[in-house]
Amino acid sequence: MVGEEKLRRSASFDPEFKWEVSARPGGEHLKTCFACGVCTAGCPVAEIDPAYNPRRIIRMVILGMRQQVLSSEMIWLCSTCYTCYAHCPQDVRFTEIMKVLREMAVEEGYVHSSFLECISRVDRLSESLRRQMLMEILPHRGEGVEIEERDLLTRALRNLEDR
Amino acid sequence: MVTVDVVVLGGGAAGLAASRTLLGRGYSVLLVEKEGHTGGRAAGYACKATDDCQQCQVCLVADEARALTGADQLKMLVFSSLKGVQNQNGSFQLDVAQGPICVDPQRCILCGRCVDACPAGAIRLPPPGFPPASASVDPEICRARNAQTCRACVEACPTGAIDLQAAARTHRVRCRAIIVATGFQPFDPRQLPRLGYGRVPGVITAEELERRMRGDPGGLAAFKRVAFVQCVGSRNVTLGRGYCSQVCCRYALRLAARLRRDDPGRRVAIFYMDLQVSGKDVRMRWEELGRGVELIQGAPASIVAGEAEVLVRYEDLRQGRVRQEPFDLVVLSVGMGASPHNVELARLLGLNLDPHRFFATQERGHGSTSRRGVWVAGSAAGPTDIGGAIRQGRSVALAVARQLEDRRHA
Structure with a gap:
């Protein structure tokens, strides 16, 4: 404030x-x-x-x-x-x-013109990450899943890099 | 063939006031009512008096109804609606369809035994003071559930007033003027699923609160934290309802005041965008109405079920912070919309509707239409409060009387 x-x-x-x-x-x-x-x-x-x-x-x-x-x-x-x-x-x-x-x-020059492209790449990455994390838990959707979000993120990142 | 001076469509605040005024001037009136008794929506509303009268005007409708008792120039058709109109040299010939009238008003003593006996909940007593003074069987609920086999009410009735074989009829009516006083339709908050109505227990409409407060105020005792949400289905361009319903801020303040009177320890909050409390009635009582009521600026984005409570999520505009707060009861202050029957009624009568499907009148509050001899009063023409509907009913009745008078001399 x-x-x-x-x-x-x-x-x-x-x-x-x-x-x-x-x-x-x-x-x-x-x-x-x-x-x-x-x-x-x-x-x-x-x-x-x-x-x-x-x-x-x-x-x-x-x-x-x-x-x-x-x-x-x-x-x-x-x-x-x-x-x-x-x-x-x-x-x-x-x-x-x-x-x-x-x-x-x-x-008006507040940001570099390449920044828009930068943002959309970040958006694509976060969408991919979200999808990867979901793919990790979706096979277990019939059971009660304990989610450890950080582990999930680490695994999703690794899977993305492997591709 | 029934011949009267004026047919009034709708027996709510405006229709009752118009009928009363016309009868008082010596004109004959046929009141056509869709439900089983007169009174309209306000007949189910609660008195909001705290230690003082809060001028909610609900009781004024009963006054209008009582004034019709014994009027010999009055005819009334309940469970009825307009089906056909013919214009004949400045007068009208109408066909009015009436559902089966299963209870004989001459014999009914309003004992209520039929209501208790009916397994389908199809029978109702009129709210005290609203004619006809007779129980009514809603034929659709009765027939759908019980075919021809159930006779519980017939057997329960001590005066033999009930005849479930009664048939639907069509009445042919001749009249010289028509007043459309068919009222409004409250907004259905299921159109805004994010507000939880119909899915989250503890979320109700203000009209439902009115009925509960009237019928069983003690039943509200369990609700220690009550929130009102304003502008539900009003001032919403995205829903095609950009207009202000004009009554919701005032009824919410009065309901809130009554809830606080009934239990001073209760938390009552009103979530609003901006309060529309024009008119001296509320303005003069502002301090009193608002006392102890939290007025929170910020329109809730979502209402969800908590463990044993209802969670309201909103931005506290003073702090610029999003909060989620628990309540036991959330009351949606639903706005006033046009009746879904208006389209058909406008077609029958040759009237125009405004963009929100209320009846278009030539001058605001005056009630004359593009069709000579046809007038509109009350919330059929747009949002208005009970007092406004009564005033319009009276002023339109006087205008109709003037027109009939002119024609008599012509």
Whole structure:
């Protein structure tokens, strides 16, 4: 909270930011958000990282905190699962807004242009890992399985490398 | 052939108020009711008085109903619905289909023995004060479960009022004006599976809470932690229901106040997006209603079963933190939607529906439609509270009376 306060004081606000985001494909519904918090409450990323907060990111965009948003690590954490998209009563389509923010971060030089490719490779790897871990436990789905997640991960990594 | 001045479709708050007003002005009325008794949805709701009246307006519907007692210009058809309409030189000829009326209202003494005897739960007594003062057999439940063999109610009845062989009928009616007061349909929260309704024990709708509070308030004693979830099926563009139902914040506050009065040690929380409590009735009582009730800003994302509790997951907007909290009972404040019958009724009457399938009226709250002689009152035209439905019923009745008067002089 202290960090957020500091951010707010040092922020330079750009009233054009929300218009730019909502002018891009995917960003159209940004301004219909009425901050109910259902996106954050259902977000699997927010569950493991309480600092990640979709509702707050939308607020920051609407407030015009351009530099803070585009330079933030937060916009790279979304796993594009579309849960918030499905729950949102205002059809804000946050997953699409996240993609717009990522594009803008690249265009405005906050991240290197190769970073998008980097992210998608990480996403592919985590999908493969998830699949590998499931393959380890699926044969035992009829029995009660004791899962030791770290062992599972080590084995999945080894299997991935063996392939 | 029945001839009346006005046919009122629907015997809820608006329909009762319209009928009362017309009868008071000397017009004859036929009240057509789909269920076995009048009163509509509000007839099942609870008084929310704490130490003081909370002005929930539920009892006003009973007042409207009582005022009809003994009105000789009133005819009433229950288990009935409109099936055909013909327009003839400014008057209407209607076909009204009526299901079997198995209990003779002249003989029924409301003793309730038939209700106890029925193995199918097909028989109900009207809520006190709501005509007709007669038990009613829901023919569909009765016939489906018991074919022709069961005679438990017939044998239990001390006055011989029950005839299970009664047949369905069609009534032909001539009238000069029609008031559509067919009410609304509460949102079915099964459309939002993440809120657990129908799957998680302890998740109910506000309407179900009303009925439990009315029927057996003591039965709620076990619930020490109660949560309300607002805007379930309202203000949801994604569901095609972008409008505010206008009544849910106020009824939730009143139900919460009553729950706290009944057990001051009980935790009561209301999860909301933003509270819509316009109107002086709630505004003036704001402090009183909200006392001891936790108002939590944050729309829950999921409601799941815990070990012996219901877990509500939401973002606490003040802290920016996701929390999951245990409750014994979670009440979904379901919004008001259009009745599924509106499409067919609009077709029969030649009326237009608005984008949310409520009846379109020419001026908000006024009730006239694109069809001369046909009027709409109450929540058939859009969300309104009980007081609003009664006011609309009265004002539409006066407008109808004016039109009939003009024609009489013409």
